[in-house]
Amino acid sequence: MRSHLESLPALPTRDQDSHKGSYGTVLLIGGSRGMAGSIALSGIAALRTGCGLAFLACPESSQGIIASFEPSYLTIGLPEDEDGRISYEANSRIREQMNSAHAIAIGPGLGSSRDTELLLLDLYATTEQPLVIDADGLNALSRLPDGLPKPNGPRILTPHPGEMGRLTKTDAKTVQQNREEIAAEFAEKQQCIVVLKGHQTVVTDGQTVFVNMTGNSGLATGGTGDVLTGVITSLIAQGLSPFDATRVGVYLHGSAAEIIAEKIGEDGLIASDLPLAVAEAIHRYRLH
Numbered sequence: 320m321r322s323h324l325e326s327l328p329a330l331p332t333r334d335q336d337s338h339k340g341s342y343g344t345v346l347l348i349g350g351s352r353g354m355a356g357s358i359a360l361s362g363i364a365a366l367r368t369g370c371g372l373a374f375l376a377c378p379e380s381s382q383g384i385i386a387s388f389e390p391s392y393l394t395i396g397l398p399e400d401e402d403g404r405i406s407y408e409a410n411s412r413i414r415e416q417m418n419s420a421h422a423i424a425i426g427p428g429l430g431s432s433r434d435t436e437l438l439l440l441d442l443y444a445t446t447e448q449p450l451v452i453d454a455d456g457l458n459a460l461s462r463l464p465d466g467l468p469k470p471n472g473p474r475i476l477t478p479h480p481g482e483m484g485r486l487t488k489t490d491a492k493t494v495q496q497n498r499e500e501i502a503a504e505f506a507e508k509q510q511c512i513v514v515l516k517g518h519q520t521v522v523t524d525g526q527t528v529f530v531n532m533t534g535n536s537g538l539a540t541g542g543t544g545d546v547l548t549g550v551i552t553s554l555i556a557q558g559l560s561p562f563d564a565t566r567v568g569v570y571l572h573g574s575a576a577e578i579i580a581e582k583i584g585e586d587g588l589i590a591s592d593l594p595l596a597v598a599e600a601i602h603r604y605r606l607h
């Protein structure tokens with residue numbers, strides 16, 4: 320089914336008599352050494368999508384640089400290993416912070432290690448809140464020897480074809496040959512929502528399959544997926560169901576790229592252009 324504007328749900332209303340607590344809190348986990356920008360892009364995008372508060376949890380040596388990208392979110396420094404990746408010791412601090420989060424995302428710039436695999440295994444199996452898993456979070460899930468555990472809450476996986484190939488023990492080329500069926504089969508088997516990214520992104524919960532028609536080649540640049548993670552997590556925190564938040568988020572992310580292309584074309588779009596354009600896409604979406 321093609322995901323057209325008419326078939327998409329309305330966004331929650333914003334009362335004039337509201338406050339930041341009315342729009343939900345997100346917790347975003349990632350941003351290891353050398354990839355601090357990725358979780359910052361997710362955090363800025365979450366705020367530009369309208370959530371009330373965004374907490375970014377990252378290795379403590381990345382905290383200063385991540386905080387300096389954007390003063391509007393809060394940062395939490397976590398124990399790390401010698402390569403600047405979050406260590407398993409961070410689990411208790413993450414769990415403490417999770418209590419106040421309405422939606423959580425993990426993966427952008429997380430890095431890969433045995434500890435990140437153990438963290439993912441634990442969070443995936445036990446977290447009650449909706450959990451968006453992207454990038455190295457997906458890579459960690461792909462490496463679990465016994466496959467994915469049964470989730471204890473909604474799970475939204477956002478692989479690009481390379482990551483989907485790792486999850487399904489095939490490769491990107493095989494995935495691209497049969498995008499809708501592979502995504503739907505995986506979603507049904509694992510009881511999760513799958514966002515198979517790329518041109519005409521597929522969103523499926525295993526029962527229904529949506530194909531998004533917004534976006535352009537300007538999105539083929541580093542960091543745009545990290546932005547999408549923030550957008551979807553923010554919409555869930557604001558009260559949309561995980562499936563609605565995901566298909567609306569993918570639509571808005573593509574619309575944002577189209578808004579930028581109207582002004583500067585597709586060649587020079589960079590990921591940090593997107594969050595403000597997502598805000599404009601939301602404005603247009605509400606006016607429709």
Ligand SMILES: NC(=O)C1=CN([C@@H]2O[C@H](COP(=O)(O)OP(=O)(O)OC[C@H]3O[C@@H](n4cnc5c(N)ncnc54)[C@H](OP(=O)(O)O)[C@@H]3O)[C@@H](O)[C@H]2O)[C@@H](O)CC1
Nearest residue numbers: 354355356357427428429454455479480481491517541542
């Ligand atoms: N600013 C920052 O800090 C940024 C940090 N980032 C962080 O970097 C980490 C690594 O993530 P990553 O996605 O760059 O690498 P990886 O998972 O090896 O994927 C590449 C493989 O997938 C394939 N592939 C991808 N898309 C495809 C498509 N549409 N269609 C078909 N194939 C496709 C691709 O194929 P190829 O290009 O070879 O044809 C290749 O094989 C991660 O933590 C992330 O968060 C980035 O977010 C950037 C900004």
Ligand SMILES: Nc1ncnc2c1ncn2[C@@H]1O[C@H](COP(=O)(O)OP(=O)(O)O)[C@@H](O)[C@H]1O
Nearest residue numbers: 479516517518534535538539541542543544545
């Ligand atoms: N040609 C394209 N047309 C439409 N969307 C695209 C295109 N190329 C990439 N995208 C979108 O850009 C984003 C890229 O995400 P991802 O591959 O995770 O990048 P990164 O990890 O660098 O942030 C996804 O939302 C994907 O659907």
Ligand SMILES: [Mg+2]
Nearest residue numbers: 454479544545
């Ligand atoms: Mg990515």
